[in-house]
């Protein structure tokens with residue numbers, strides 16, 4: 547079993563700037579999460595990353611790096627504090643960034659949305675191991691859940707990381723966000739072309755692009771950026787379209 551001392555002895559932990567801001571209880575929860583992820587990864591495909599340090603840098607830091615721009619933008623754009631908010635992580639996979647955000651912000655209500663059953667089984671297990679009571683897991687496709695009144699326009703914030711290109715993400719995520727809320731897409735370096743192509747899709751689902759910001763230029767795995775959209779008006783009922791729509795083109 548990994549313990550915090552073992553992790554601290556790795557050189558690269560010194561560069562884990564966001565992780566360093568967590569309490570020791572939260573760090574322990576992250577260690578349990580990473581350990582369980584790597585154990586389960588031996589028998590199911592959850593991540594291509596195999597080493598603890600790489601999981602910490604690529605996945606944990608990448609997830610935590612979303613928090614400063616999210617909090618800043620929420621405070622300024624939504625004119626309210628982000629002490630309490632509801633957040634949905636669309637296409638969470640192994641729980642990224644959702645589980646990490648739930649650990650870092652135990653006062654937020656986090657919904658993990660994932661279409662693959664076996665990944666949801668892992669999520670149920672790891673949430674129990676970590677002991678986070680602020681997480682709910684919803685199995686299904688965002689396109690279907692976005693038409694369900696239990697989820698449609700119910701969240702203050704939607705996030706997505708490594709799920710699809712921005713045009714597609716706009717249709718998956720923005721119908722879930724309440725008017726006045728935010729959608730945050732975690733992207734790699736140079737997302738400008740992808741974001742430009744998505745402008746019309748973002749507008750069609752009732753939103754606008756607020757900002758694209760670089761969040762961590764120090765990462766050894768390349769620059770991280772987040773694109774932030776604000777939900778300005780209700781999404782027209784025809785969106786999101788059914789995933790079975792024949793020959794569906796991105797918006």
Ligand SMILES: C[S@@+](CC[C@H](N)C(=O)[O-])C[C@H]1O[C@@H](n2cnc3c(N)ncnc32)[C@H](O)[C@@H]1O
Pocket residue numbers: 636637638639640641642643659660661662665686687688689706707708709718
């Ligand atoms: C490449 S993985 C990325 C997972 C995670 N967000 C991460 O950053 O590691 C994409 C995940 O999104 C899920 N997914 C793709 N399309 C989806 C949809 N329309 N609704 C819900 N989940 C979806 C897939 O099943 C997969 O687990």
